[in-house]
Amino acid sequence: MITAPEASLSARVNPFAPDPDLQVWMDGQLVPVGEAKVGVFDHGLLYGDGVFEGIRIYGGKIFKEREHIERVYESARCIALEIPMTPEQLSAAMREAMGANEIVDGYIRLLVTRGVGRLGIAIQKAACPSVIVIAASIQLYPPEVYERGLNCVTAGTLRNHPQTVSPRVKSLNYLNNILAKLEATNAGADEAILFNPSGHATEGTGDNLFVFRKGVLRTPPVSCGVLDGITREIVMDLARRRGIEVCESILIRHDIYVADEVFLTGTAAEVVPVVSLDKRLIGDGKPGPITKQLMADFVAYRSE
């Protein structure tokens, strides 16, 4: 039953409110987070019309900056969104946001929205895209998760078909992923693995998928409908440097159940072990040696 809230909506206290001292870079200036407001007519809000990036800062440096900037321009190009800044200006904006908040190890959320416009989905109804840069801290999973590994479920929610909004576009609409994550939470699991309409494994709700079996490390090809992850690329390279055979191949649920090891990769999660899928233990149900090796290699790589 839906009951009326006791307090007025505007009097509610948000337990997840950001640190009020946070400075956000918005369309050319730094503003306190309380004043960093998106208009209700912004098509990013009205229609999820926009793109974003999540970027790490390690030791005061923007990690894989060029790759993230390239990807945000590619995402924008795919949705015919013109970013009203040059890559150099974007980079300077990220540095300003980082500096203003004295972030040495943290995370940048870069967003480009279609901007405030008229009602109606036509992109001609919004002529001024907005650029927002948030530099803050992040902890996706607590440290114990990296020790014990994630318990996952198969999501009933399918990954976007590549012929809808391509999963290569990091768009402001993550509802598929959000619903898959909810399925995991409802099942008492940590994370969900999404499949495509052909039944092929794609990725987690915000991370790429790797499966290790009999000496070969496999990850679904981007054409299966996955984000072309920047961490995915690094981890494939790190594995090859260890002499491990790496290939991009179609994987079905069975391949995950019978794997020796499984892990996910992403900017926020980095490299995180997966120890079960649908209550089937992967290997012996503990993070395996290859996963641990690549986790360590990633830590060394990011601080190079």
Ligand code: PMP
């Ligand atoms: N897949 C999805 C759906 C993502 O949102 C992300 C980024 N969080 C990734 C994979 C991992 O990509 P990257 O390593 O570039 O962060």
